[in-house]
Amino acid sequence: MHDSAGIFWNLRRLTPIVGMLVVLIWSLAPALSWELPLVFTVVVGWRIWRTWRCAKPISRWLVNVSVAVGGLGWWLLFPSKLSLESAVGLLVAGVTLKLLEASQRRDAFVLVYSGFLLAVAVFLFNQSLWQSLIVLTAIALGLNGLHEASIDEISTLPVTRKLTLVGLTVLIAMPITITWFLIFPRIAPLWAIPVMADAARMGMSDTLRPGDVSRLGRDASVAFRVEFDGDQPRFDDLYWRGITLGRFNGGVWQQHNHLKQTKLGSPPPALTNGIVKSHYTVFQTASHRPWLYHLEPSTTSQSNVIGLTDGTYRTRWPITSDLSVSYELWERDATGLRLLDNDFDRELYFPVDLNPRASELVAQLMAPDDPKTTVTNVLKWYQSQPFVYTLEPSSIREPNFVDRFLFETQEGFCEHFAYSFVALMRLAGIPARIVGGYMGGELNPINNTITVREMDAHAWTEVWLDELGWMRVDPTGVVAPERIRLGSIDSLRSSASFLSESPLSLLHLNDWQWINTLRWRLDALNYRWQSNIMSYRDKQQSALLKSIIGKITPLRILMLLGATLLLTLVPLMLWFVLRGSALFKTSQQRKLQHIDRRLRHCGVFRLEGETLRQAVKRANAASASDLATLSDAVNAFERTYYAKT
């Protein structure tokens, strides 16, 4: 017995809860910012120190000041207030402040419930297998925190029992969870949702400003995985198109505002007599962008995909969860897709007076009425100049970017080359545009899939040639052919900034073959996770359910659910109910019961606290017939019972 008043928080209660929150909030760090998790960690350290010292809760005015500071910090940290990351940021800020002032039992529950919400938030940004395991661990920690908050500080429950309880709860919950996961109908989004305002943090952006892509070059996280059914194209043909950037606007390249949709399902007329070379499926991770990465020329008949007149594909909503799209890859000669967009006048705009030296150069290299030769001349010029391919070029902020880059700094990477090349083309009167996407990828020999990472992000160009349509030209390939030939891992690894944002990536240890093999195996596992769990949609759902229960009828689904309950909750309850009943009694208890029964036959009901001998004495008074055997039984019972102690 104890009084519930007093200081609620102690280290035993605090540790699992802050453990859960630290794990989840650091999982969110790549999507948010590093500032919030850092602040949170500092608060955690402070809180642990305070709890260890058994300090009192902080004063009211300090709480108010912290709330003001936290609110201001959030306001400054998230410029767009209605985006997903600002919402998550607000949650993190709230949790931080709550931890600061938490003093009661109720606060423990608030913190853990917020933690459960954070777990959901984590899955909006990252859905890999590892992340799932981390989140599951965090949830177990949270349950442990709830349990610690529910028992007295004086209780002496052993740690193993606490762990067993949490483990058992999750274990019993699992089959029902899985069944619900399988049978719950997947319906279309009910309304538009806030998306990431700053998705460039996690991948490609829809604007190209010099310097954007280089950050991606330091990030080893997976953008998408590809599985080929049939021949794989050559490595230097793996240009994964995402978007085209044709609108030049104040030093920034952007997507055109209104790209028309093409008809889906049937391939464009020029493709009908082409040949489908192979099929492939792209498993995209949640990019919070609607673009679908694909090879050219590809078609798809998936209903959730929208085709645009620039030959790119997108989804209606930003991709917030892993998604798989199957494409047919056509013969390279099939030019139908390239002819789709004949509205190329708008791909000609570039201010003439901004870069005088570039205009001069164009005048020199231009072959009148022969765009093809002009293209070749310009590429040759790139080859002749001492350009340096580097992910850390000196930054150019002036509006005459092209002049500065082409004639002064001469160092940069794909987007510098693409930017300047498209500018030169447009100055020469040739329609041109930048294409954003990924180049290459890593072939996993374990399961023959291609893994494309953020560091494979690439920008190249397309130019319009009257007789050929849109042609892919990659000026980077002219300057730094090894980037195209070898891919990003092998061509960039010597540079200092290689994977500097993924310090823990196993890619750093690429030299050791066994680590590579390990990495490939883990990647293959992750791929299975992505292709089976994450891409579980209505089609896969009905196929799987059919294989389990035969026909999909409400009754059978209910039976499946009932069977899961029968296998989990019912045994649990039976165990609780039957424990202590005759089934689980010790032989001693059973003997005692037997003697009691015999006493009752003699008309003696043993009173509470009455020993067997006393009861037998009373039975004596009642002059029972088989008293002698009864006393013998009692003597035998007492001998065995007390012999133990």
Place this chain on the structure above:
Amino acid sequence: MLLIAINYQNNLVYGLVFLFGTILVVTVHLTFANLYGLSVSGLANTPIFLGQEGQIRLHLAAPQRRRMSIRLSAGSAQTSGNIDNHHREIDTLVAVIPTKRGRFDVGRIRIETDYPFGLIRCWSWVDVAQPLWVYPHPKNPPDNPTVKPHEGTGTALQNATDGADWISFRSYGDGDPIRQIHWGSVARGSDPQIRVMGRATSDETSVFDFDAYADVDIESRLSWLCFAILRAHSANLGFTLKLPSKTLGPASGSDHRDRALMALARFDHNPDIEDYADA
């Protein structure tokens, strides 16, 4: 959360939603099991004087398994406990402050738990039906000519171990009767003590008469009588208590005192109070 899963088309969020839902359902069972099979019984309560804090004694037993964080509440009074000792049973007290003399019934006791995760609360009501008797609040009677609480002029004590009245302790010696051992001291770990019992005698016994106080309300009279009884007892004096329906004594000793106090507590709880009302 389900809306997040649907709107973001996120399978892992779906999974989380179902996991949380199922954990909740499992917790319902675990919480129920924490109360299931628990037996609660009332123990005899020690009578108190009005104004004191009384304690309702309860016995909780759950031979099957541990029970954690069981909360008991009666009105605003609360207590909590764990049944995780070796015997799987505990005695616990719920503190109450009765506001009236007489029989105090704690009423239904709410027994609840939200173990193991605080997500679900499971509760039940038990009626232990063990009354707590409340003596009147002892009050020094005003100077009243009809009251003559005689000061005892002398007591003679038989310095022997028999008798009904406890007088003092002495150390245990061989041959002392076991019944006189003060077990409380043994439990505290000291040497066994023997209760020295005696019989208080007085050449004169006081008479405490309910009817001696005219025109005063019943509760005040009872308070005065209570005070008189306690004073007489602490002075080892015998006394007679005269109530309208019964007369106790003359006698002395703690049994007599307890009987007398109980008679005050039960005053007008008994059917015999009707006789007084008629009179």
